[in-house]
Amino acid sequence: MMSAIFANLPALQVILPLLFAPICFLLRKRGAAWLLAFCVSLCTFAVSIALFMQVSAAGPLSYAMGGWDPPWGIEYRVDSFNAPFLVLLSLMFCVTLAFSYKSVEKEIVQPRHALFYSAFMLCVAGLLGIVITGDAFNVFVFLEISSLSSYILISFGKDRRALTAAFQYLIMGTIGATFLLIGIGFIYMMTGTLNMADLAVRLPSVMDTHTVRAAFAFIIVGMSIKVALFPLHVWLPNAYGYAPSAASVFLAATSTKVSLYVLIRFTFTVFGAGFAFGAMPLQPILLVLAVTAVFVGSLSAIFQTNIKHVLAYSSVAQIGYMVIGFALASHAGLSAGILHMFNHAVMKGCLFLVAGCVFYRFRSARIEDFRGLGKTMPWTMGAFVVGGLGLIGMPLTAGFVSKWYLIMAALDHGFVGFLIIAAVLAGSLLAVAYVWRIVEVAYFQAPDEVHENGKEAPFILLVPAWFMALLTLYIGIDPSLVVGAAESAALSLLGSTP
Amino acid sequence: MTDLSLLTLPFMPFFIAALAVMFIASSSVRSALMLAVPIASGFLLLQEQSGVALTMPFMGYELVPFRTDKLSFLFGYLFCIASFIAILFSLHVKDRVQHTAGLFYAGSAVGAVFAGDLLSLFFFWEVMTVSSVFLIWARQTDGAFRCGMRYLIIQVASGLLLLAGALMILHSTGSLAFNEIGLESQAGYVILLAFGIKAAFPLLHNWVIDSYPQSTVTGAVFLCCFTTKVAVYALARGYAGADILIYIGAVMVIFPIFYAVIENDLRRVLSYSMISKVGFMVCGIGIGTELAINGAVATAFNHVIYKSLLFMSMGSVLHMTGRIRASDLGGLYKSMPLTTILCVIGAASISAVPLFGGFVSKGMILTAALDQKLDFVWLCLLFASAGTFYYAGIKICYFTFFGQDSGLRAADPPKHMLLAMGLAAAMCVFIGLYPALLFGLLPFEVDYIVYDTTHVLAQLQLLAFVGLGFVWLKISKLGPPDLRSVNLDVDWIYRKFLPESIRCALGLLIADYGRLKRFFCDLFHQYIMGGLIRHHGPHGILARAWPIGSMVLWVAVLLFFYLIFYYF
Amino acid sequence: MKPERPYFLDNKGNVRFLIYIFHALCFVLFAADFVLHRHSYHPLEEIPAFYALFGFLAFSVIILGAAMLRKLVMRPEDYYEAPEEISND
């Protein structure tokens, strides 16, 4: 029994949430649905940890789905690049569920609760599937599963703008996914295989054709939409801003990262760094877009009046950092980018959880709702300050570690590196402006009547928020675990290029 | 103490107490705890020996969060004393956020001067920045908020430059140790700029003028003690003997004098005076001889004491009367006799009247400048000494406490404030009388005789004749009146010049002064002033939701762009 | 409100007396330069009563300079933004 479980861990990772999602829906009762989802999330987390341990002990793991050997069947492949992502996803799954019991109760009307949890589980299943699969077409299928369910999650938002945001996201997401489909079709046309490892072997012989180049362009643009890379980021702020708090937390922490994962996976594993950065001018394009993203995102964040929008625009900027790391294409750069994907997930998760706590109390998360929160909700604001310091990149927080590695990576790139460093530093300055603006409101502005009587968020909401805040601090103080994971991930990506 | 652990480091009591203060509701317990902090920290310092270092692995590097030598010790003790005084002065404040911020701020200043590597230094540097801004915001006015934001941005910029410089050094040498940095590499200039912002180098000085007068009464006392002194420490450690500092220092001592003379807000006068005094120290560090460094460090020591005394007395005036403009004050000696006396002691000390603290240290730098045949610098410093006496010694005291009676009759401030001021005043006098105690703390052997005929006579003559000038000026009633005004400074560049000039440049370019010019002027006026908000504000082009159609268009454009690039 | 007792400096005579004392002090210091020996490290210092002259000169320069500077940089208080009343904390 145990051995059967262990042999099928990769399949379990995806199938658990996928299978229980409809059951969750059938349960109908809010408490039961939540409990089931939470149990599944714990199991998923345990599975991901087990996979992570296996991979770090014994190297990459290949699992033939349904007994069909790759490259014909669908292969699930866990290596040191995606194993930490599985852990991140399932961790966020647990944390968000712990948070959602109270938060969903407040934000979503009663008969839809079970629906929310099942859509949520489907979304997680999709994201886990994207990360774990070694089959190009399978990526598309899981991408659509996760996207469709996240459109649903967003449309649960109380504000009517949630609907338009979901619709907008739906159109953009579908275009992105379809572009990915076109790209995959083109490379299938040239090679006759869909298995990523097999593609990596066969693609080099047909590299010079227009078809492969077009395929690459389609995949990059398609995934840039899902990553929300400037200028294709416009769907993101409203989608995160109007979604129910629990959904914003999870999507902000994971969804764009997984898309970026796909981008990196295709660039390095399938096409190879030599093609992507040698034959194609990917680096300058991405660097320009990413640096612009840092500025546009941060500047826009400064002027927002809704905290969720501030955080969402800050995500746009932070995605810029990740893409910078990715575009540097060196070992140092890639590990910095991957590192920031984790760190940002933790920090942004923390901040959105705080926004959720405030939302829970005041039914909105505008900046004026933060007036006087330093006194009335000290623990909530404490977590916000920690997360905010992380975004700014203060030492002893996770953000600093990312910034450190990013700058170190950029230093190898001469003049361009200096420009990047300047952009990164300017970005932190702008982060100071948008984060500390809120802190000032919270600690020094007198609350009006509505907010005067605010009290601390319920304990059960504070626990996840502080868990993430402490994780931010932990990574900042002892980054060896995350840094090690990111570096071995980068190594496996660069090592696997032909 | 041989076993060094993080918990016994001198900044720890500050940080622990800072967190604790937030949760202590009883104000007497809180006061007792806060007052105990600097004492505990000083006690920990007394236990340490010179030359020890604590190392700690972090991200694969050996960090040295604590390392001692004479230079560090001097600043360590100084900051303990200063924070004790500042805490004592601020006991009446109810706002716990301010106390927490103050303790974090003081603690990180103590930490910074013992940091043995650039990363630890950067850490304390950033904590100082982030905590000190609360002392400005605590004023809770709109102006204080905007000013705090400007302050924060400038300070964080300094921190980021430090980080960038540290990483450049790490990249080229593989070591993060914070010792002599020098100006051989680009990294040296980047870090000098970082230190220079904190030390308020000319053109980078504006944050001092902008923020100190905006902070709370008690916040200003904290602020005046730490930030610039940490920068002086860092300069002394990293750039001792760098020639460029001599000239920077020379400019720095001169230009604030004129501003201080015409300034009306007395706390702003003190801020200008602070820049001038830091200029003395920078100059001393630039000269770089043992005597000069000693002089710079001793000046820093005295400066913290007397400048905090002056900020406290001006703070008391502001606290009791609610006014701080010279034109609104006068004749307060009648109802605030103790404050008057204490302020006069502070003024005497800053003006370097013999038998007061300031006199001990000022002569060292002047002598060092002469020793090095830096005649021009010597004249500058001498000129600044004369100026200091006028704007800090005479102007502050005269306009507040004497001068034309304003009719204000405010009483002396509460006891703890007087006590804090009394303590600082006592130290001024004490150092003036027993300079040996201070000399024992200085980093180098001192062979400098403070009280000989030459120094005393020269200084007395200088002071007396500046005073004479003032008296004649007052008798003849020619003196410049104190007017309510805003005096332009460097911030004019970013608060006025840039927006305006861009607006007008286009207007001039267009030959037709008719409709076209007005059109473009208006266009650019809106564009520059409102531009950011329009583009990034909630409904700005770059921040509002675009219609789906234009988003899709962008997708198409980007795809086209990629395809073009990839095909050719 | 009962009238205040006159303070020390309210009496013009007292002020005049202080000014006399001060002038006397200045003269003594000026004269002392000719009596006492002052080391000089710099040729300028050998000028008799150099520091006294320098002090007076410096003061004049500062006042004149400040007057000129004031013409250059002084602006109304609402130049950047409307001033707020400085309030008690």
Next chain:
Amino acid sequence: MTLVFGLFNYWVAMVLMMIGFYILIASGNLIKKIIGLNIFQTSVFILYISMGKIKGGAVPILTEGTEIYTNPLPHVLILTAIVVGVATTALALALVVRIKEAYGSIEEDDIHEKDGSL
């Protein structure tokens, strides 16, 4: 000539794709946008399906005497993609219904005017 007629299946796919894109960009009606999206997706389906066809290849069912079969894999893949497409359309239509309820309109401009979103 081969460029035009030999690859006509690709041209068809491309033209359809551009039509779909154009509708997405130019049409303000949300339902029409969904139709545009559908056309856009369909173009990709056609691309895939025609890619699997081999000249002279038979239907991929094992029969006596047939040597060349059309590649069935793309067809299978596209079956999945069609399912996804249907799900997307269904969800999009459901959203449009809710938008109509909330805003009383399904014209992009009207909705944009109401609260600046979309």
